[in-house]
Amino acid sequence: MENRVERIKKQLHEQSYKLTPQREATVQVLLENEEDHLSAEDVYLLVKEKAPEIGLATVYRTLELLNELEVVDKINFGDGVSRYDLRKEGASHSHHHLVCIECGAVDEIQEDLLAEVEKIVEKDYQFKVKDHRLTFHGVCHRCQAKVKKNEESAEAASLHTN
């Protein structure tokens, strides 16, 4: 995975952006937390561990830059903060999420589920699709188990008190 950083650095260089320690540290943090849907604040705190002198504004600027370079995707789950996901390398963007309304866990699902829907949209609505976001809100399997368990113990307690 070391090459991943190198390739991103190369990409910066090719587009004549400067290579700074702050940018490198930010990319490192994103790589080390690839599954975590970090907010700018999250990234800031993590980068600060490596490079304590970094400013929050720089983190925002770097994330914005990486978004423009299509290295990260800026996503929004409606909770008031933007989150930044590293794109799967080479592959398509990753905009399909399962957000658990119980515990807040965010899972990802396979990318090709929408191919058919996209075709219909392009044809029926004469709409040239460039990108898409699909988010399901619901209850993840862990919380389904938890809820079931709680219901059972509540039932047991009710038996005791009656």
Add this chain to the structure above:
Amino acid sequence: MENRVERIKKQLHEQSYKLTPQREATVQVLLENEEDHLSAEDVYLLVKEKAPEIGLATVYRTLELLNELEVVDKINFGDGVSRYDLRKEGASHSHHHLVCIECGAVDEIQEDLLAEVEKIVEKDYQFKVKDHRLTFHGVCHRCQAKVKKNEESAEAASLHTN
């Protein structure tokens, strides 16, 4: 459509929320602009025409209340403001949008396109789906026409100058 307001009023009453002129005016505005994906500010300005004494905070409170009552859906296109859509009555939620990256126009698409995808998610990911959001970002048919036109005139201009 007059009954629509009455039913929402009834719903408020049943859940022992008070019926105020501000709430009624807000619902009226939402009904009269059903296709427009209004922001809170938009609603505020429109309600002010009917009831100039209303405050912005009340509009926010009312929209939040209507969202909890599932009369409106609070949606987010990633442009920094929440928008509020009246739900199609009785029917399911309306969370499928086409957002044009050229002109910002927002169109809606039919609701049943995701039924199959939802089934797969519930089965393969053991995820109980409660709600979903699907947004395509791309170029609407009007802007496709516009872009084509611009390219043609640019070509013509280039011919002249050569």
Add this chain to the structure above:
DNA sequence: TATAAAAACGATAACCATTCTCATTTTAAA
């Protein structure tokens, strides 16, 4: 109809994620 408690209101201050400003530092190429 009068009354009183709870709910809702308007104005505006507070909040907070994000962006902007600006003086200083760093980068990269000659």
Add this chain to the structure above:
DNA sequence: TTTAAAATGAGAATGGTTATCGTTTTTATA
């Protein structure tokens, strides 16, 4: 090494949204 352009950090500014608080309105009851 020099230099101009780019990037940085600190913190002020912005803007959408929420909280506060004293006043007004609603609704249930007498």
